[in-house]
Amino acid sequence: MLLSKSMELMKKYGNCPECGNRFIGNGQGGLVVEEYTFERWCKCGWKVIVDVRKDEDDD
Template sequence: MNFTEAIRLSKKYAECPKCGNGNIGAGEGTVDIDENSFERTCKCGWNITVKDKQNS
């Protein structure tokens, strides 16, 4: 994933839109960025995966 797009998504999903949790790690939530996607999860069960259109 493009670095600029990963930063934009990180800011957009810094806090969970469902419960407002902004913590990552220790069972609170995760962020996983690789060359093809951005994934953010939360302890409340909310998650989103955004696929990189350029590398798909």
């Protein structure tokens, strides 16, 4: 995944939209960025997975 796309997604999902938690690790939530996916979750149970290949197909 491009760094610019990762940064865009972090701005959007850096804070949990459900509870506002901004922390990652130590049971607070998590973040995994791989070649085609961005995954962010929170201790409150909220979770999002973004597959950037879907964005590429729309072009």
